[in-house]
Amino acid sequence: MSPSASDAGPRFAVVGNPGNRRVGLFADAVRAAGLPAPRLVPWTDVLRRGGADFAADETVRIDSPGENREADRILRGGQDPTRVEGSARWYARFTEAVRGLRGGLRLDDPDDLAVLFDKRLCHAVLDAAGVPVPASPTSGHRGVAVGGWDDVRAAMREHGMPRLFVKPAHGSSASGVLAVESGGGGRIRATTSVERAADGGLYNSLKVRRYEREQDIAAIVDALAPDGLHLERWLPKASQGGRAADLRVVVVAGRATHAVVRTSRSPLTNLHLGGRRGDLEAARQAVEAAGARWADALGVCERAAACFPRTLCVGVDLLPAVDWRGTAVGEVNAFGDLLPGLTGMPGSGAEGLDTYATQVASVLRDFAPQRTGTPHG
Numbered sequence: 001m002s003p004s005a006s007d008a009g010p011r012f013a014v015v016g017n018p019g020n021r022r023v024g025l026f027a028d029a030v031r032a033a034g035l036p037a038p039r040l041v042p043w044t045d046v047l048r049r050g051g052a053d054f055a056a057d058e059t060v061r062i063d064s065p066g067e068n069r070e071a072d073r074i075l076r077g078g079q080d081p082t083r084v085e086g087s088a089r090w091y092a093r094f095t096e097a098v099r100g101l102r103g104g105l106r107l108d109d110p111d112d113l114a115v116l117f118d119k120r121l122c123h124a125v126l127d128a129a130g131v132p133v134p135a136s137p138t139s140g141h142r143g144v145a146v147g148g149w150d151d152v153r154a155a156m157r158e159h160g161m162p163r164l165f166v167k168p169a170h171g172s173s174a175s176g177v178l179a180v181e182s183g184g185g186g187r188i189r190a191t192t193s194v195e196r197a198a199d200g201g202l203y204n205s206l207k208v209r210r211y212e213r214e215q216d217i218a219a220i221v222d223a224l225a226p227d228g229l230h231l232e233r234w235l236p237k238a239s240q241g242g243r244a245a246d247l248r249v250v251v252v253a254g255r256a257t258h259a260v261v262r263t264s265r266s267p268l269t270n271l272h273l274g275g276r277r278g279d280l281e282a283a284r285q286a287v288e289a290a291g292a293r294w295a296d297a298l299g300v301c302e303r304a305a306a307c308f309p310r311t312l313c314v315g316v317d318l319l320p321a322v323d324w325r326g327t328a329v330g331e332v333n334a335f336g337d338l339l340p341g342l343t344g345m346p347g348s349g350a351e352g353l354d355t356y357a358t359q360v361a362s363v364l365r366d367f368a369p370q371r372t373g374t375p376h377g
Helices: 021-032 043-049 069-076 087-099 110-116 119-128 149-158 214-227 280-289 294-305 355-366
Strands: 011-016 039-042 058-062 163-168 178-182 188-196 202-211 229-233 243-252 255-264 313-320 327-333
Touching (some): 043 069, 043 087, 087 214, 110 119, 243 294, 243 355, 280 294
Antiparallel strands (some): 188 202
């Protein structure tokens, strides 16, 4: 008698959007492993029905609900998907929908996701675990609340932060982030991808711009404050080729497997905002030339990922210090594995595999039909 699907290997299901690149790359990795294509459960169905059901032997991956106008409309309550505002409503509806998924073996834990998508909570969890992070007065449930620009100004004075990042608590992809710096004579400016329309509405843009009138900066912050804001000290970064540099490190099943250097002439290194991939080997050499260990830098990322033990894969934004000796974690991203064409680092156990094939291999390695609980630990 031929083995059943559960004897032959896991069956995958993905909560995602049709046509989404991440969904497609993951499906390619599943098929390349000799398994049937994942069952796709569209986010629009999940959001309209208030959840979804999965078989006990289905391994369930939750993917980003982004890049789908209808899903975004439901999550944000009908607001234009290019608008920056509305992230608190998005967060509440997203976490509710995730908790409405029933059955299956999960690669992404609802409680982990609730923390990962609240920068204030995520910062507090990392800090409590001893992971180096930028100082923040808004960290955790006991952090100060930011009601608007006046509170940001007060935090800059009271916490000695002439340069800081103002981030929507539930934002992603640098949406709504402002890099604020003050100077002599009361001068202040903010670097951001936010485009402020004539009617005061805030829109995401692929163009990074600077605002140098305090009234404009205040208007942006005041408009974002109702959704919740997180403040972090702006740490000076290392540079590569005369450009600010940081790293996105993907951690799968507790191990740092893939990394890319991101460089930019602005404080925002996101690749979709004009950042460029840098030289990873040069970064490794710079770390070791400074007397530090590359393995320790990757270890910081693994410690950050260990704070979310029930989630298979996260992307960690690692901020190297100016001298390349020290590091801090800027963010941990639930959907941070979109690094097309990048294979695993030497010694990572993911050599020759992209981020999605690495995740599939991890599930296959740990899969056992009689198991209950999550497939990775």
